[in-house]
Amino acid sequence: MTLPRQRGLTEQAADAAIDSAFRLLRLPSIRNEFSDIADRAMKDQMTYRGFLAELLMTECDDRSRRRSERRIKAAGFPREKSLRAFDFVANPNIDAATIHTLASCEWIKKSQPLCLIGDSGTGKSHMLIALGTEAAMRGYRVRYTLATKLVNELVEAADEKQLNKTIARYGRVDLLCINELGYMELDRRGAELLFQVLTEREEKNSVAIASNESFGGCTKTFTDPRHRDRHRLLPPRQHPSAR
Structure with a gap:
């Protein structure tokens, strides 16, 4: 025309x-x-x-x-959460300065992992979604999932001989947010499949995990000693934790 x-x-x-x-x-x-x-x-x-x-x-x-709205929608967050809406007064153990430093997303740029550890009601899920949203707004590809949902998807993919494709899809995003890790014990097959996803992303792309279990309690999730040993071998500096 x-x-x-x-x-x-x-x-x-x-x-x-x-x-x-x-x-x-x-x-x-x-x-x-x-x-x-x-x-x-x-x-x-x-x-x-x-x-x-x-x-x-x-x-x-x-x-x-x-574009930001599309990335946030593609991440699959279950609800909207922002850092502005987080009540740091009600959660004094969470350092606001540390969180706002994490919001700059430099750790994602460096492909570092993030662990948010604490009991129920301490704001882990809010913080995980809020930091994931910040990353999406800054141009990073983000994917959110519950640990059990991810494992079930991996098991189904393995049964349908689509495991490599599924792991590759989770490996491509810049930030993978896994919530409720440690809330239930995984069987050996589930733990092995989840471990493959984490291994695929190691030192390539960031993973942010929210868990009610400390690093010492990882035996509930990874029952295989090989997985626990690999977990312990990760340098502590790669685990900036917000309790």
């Missing part, structure tokens, strides 16, 4: 041509905001460059917002 170029358009014809151009160029945000921005530009006596910059930034900001 080619738009006719004419001089001396009436205001109505100009508005129609502008709207058609926005549709053709797929600029929905500019199209929706154009009238308001144009009126504001006239009132504030913006230069042509200033007006153009305002239009382009409107489109860029909205596209960035939509």
